[in-house]
Amino acid sequence: MELRQLEYLVAVAEEASFTRAAERVRISQSGVSAQIRQLERELGATLIDRSTRTATLTAAGRVALEYARATLASAAALRQTVSEVTGLIRGQLTVGMIVGCTVTPLFEALEAFHRAHPQVELTLLEDNSDRLVEGVRSAAIDLALIGTAEATPVGLNALTIVSERLVALVPPEHPLAARKKIGLADIAEHPVICMPEGTGIRTVFDRACANRRVQPTIALQASAATTIADLAIRGLGVAILSESMADEYEDRLTALRVSDVDVPALLALVWKPTQSPALARLVRYSRDAFAPVQGEITT
Numbered sequence: 001m002e003l004r005q006l007e008y009l010v011a012v013a014e015e016a017s018f019t020r021a022a023e024r025v026r027i028s029q030s031g032v033s034a035q036i037r038q039l040e041r042e043l044g045a046t047l048i049d050r051s052t053r054t055a056t057l058t059a060a061g062r063v064a065l066e067y068a069r070a071t072l073a074s075a076a077a078l079r080q081t082v083s084e085v086t087g088l089i090r091g092q093l094t095v096g097m098i099v100g101c102t103v104t105p106l107f108e109a110l111e112a113f114h115r116a117h118p119q120v121e122l123t124l125l126e127d128n129s130d131r132l133v134e135g136v137r138s139a140a141i142d143l144a145l146i147g148t149a150e151a152t153p154v155g156l157n158a159l160t161i162v163s164e165r166l167v168a169l170v171p172p173e174h175p176l177a178a179r180k181k182i183g184l185a186d187i188a189e190h191p192v193i194c195m196p197e198g199t200g201i202r203t204v205f206d207r208a209c210a211n212r213r214v215q216p217t218i219a220l221q222a223s224a225a226t227t228i229a230d231l232a233i234r235g236l237g238v239a240i241l242s243e244s245m246a247d248e249y250e251d252r253l254t255a256l257r258v259s260d261v262d263v264p265a266l267l268a269l270v271w272k273p274t275q276s277p278a279l280a281r282l283v284r285y286s287r288d289a290f291a292p293v294q295g296e297i298t299t
Contacts, residue, residue: 003075005039006068008032009047013065016054080277091278092121096132096144098199099223103267105161106145109289113282120278128198128223136270142279143271143286147200149207149263153270159283161290162267166204167246169232169239169253176238177254184214184260191219191237193228201265205240208261229253 011021012032022029040047047061057065097106110122127135133153135141145161152158168187170176176186188209195202209216219237222228225245232239233252242265246255269286271279 001039001042002035003072005035006071008035009039009061009064009068010072012036012048012055013057013061016056018055021055090119091276092123093142093278093282094123094125094135094140095282096125096127096135096141096146098129098132098145098147099126103145105289105292106286109282109286112289113285116285117278117281128196129200129203130198133270136272139272142276143269143282145267145269147203148266148268148270149200149203151266151268155272156270157273159269159287159290160266161269162242162244163264164243165264166201166208166240166258166261167243167255168258169229169241169246169249169255171233171235171252172254174235174238174254176256179256181259182256184209184212184216184258187238187240187258188214188216192216192240193220193222193231193237194218194240195223195228196221199223200267201240201242204261204263204265208258208263212260 008021008025011024012018015021015024018029018032022032025032036048043060043064045060045064046058047064049056049058049061095106095110097103110124113120114122125141129146129148132141132144132146133148133156136144136156146153151160168176168182176182176190179186194205197203197206220228220231222231225241225248228239228241229245229249229252231237233249239253243255246253249255269283269290271283275283
């Protein structure tokens with residue numbers, strides 16, 4: 001009995017076709033058929049019912065399929081473990097990050113990981129935080145940098161990088177600029193410029209407004225903080241950003257703390273609890289890269 005025979009059995013079972021299974025494992029249909037017949041002879045039982053156009057499992061085949069999958073999973077785990085011990089980590093990792101956000105420590109972590117493990121192919125993609133979280137949950141994304149209102153999204157591991165309050169930004173001549181204290185109701189009297197739904201900052205803002213029964217007018221939306229600030233500078237509305245984002249525009253905009261937004265906006269790395277050796281190493285490099293900035297901007 002060989003692992004490839006078990007792999008072919010799984011392929012035929014999942015594809016319900018010898019032809020499609022052959023395409024999947026990249027050998028000829030006759031080769032797949034011959035190997036499965038050899039497996040059937042060794043086990044002394046018919047595993048695939050070939051009497052119809054659709055390849056279906058027999059009762060023996062269904063039992064064999066369960067053990068085949070478990071055996072292949074064990075073999076893959078063995079290869080990964082040995083590779084980790086010898087330092088030969090291979091494979092592919094997909095990393096997600098928020099649209100319009102340049103986070104240098106993440107890039108430093110990717111650089112350090114690539115230098116240490118060049119055999120691992122890295123893919124980087126941008127999206128909003130909600131879709132990134134769903135991507136991690138579905139295993140389409142291995143590690144993601146997100147903005148969130150929750151310290152740890154359900155079902156995921158998380159490393160909080162930054163926790164900070166929201167602020168409202170207005171030009172010096174704006175009616176709110178002279179106020180020492182403002183609330184959501186004050187902001188709602190003016191057009192609001194904010195990030196789109198699905199981002200951490202917008203989620204915190206929307207939840208706070210819902211809790212206070214305030215209904216602001218979101219006049220303009222943009223994914224990049226620079227765009228939001230620029231629109232506010234031009235007098236098109238009250239910008240809602242985080243404290244660290246606001247610091248870059250202190251010479252052109254007045255930053256006002258919003259007294260009735262108690263929940264901070266978080267920047268966090270998230271990943272599934274089950275980790276491949278490659279992902280475990282990338283998480284380790286990420287922890288090291290973000291360690292100097294963790295808690296720097298915390299309220």
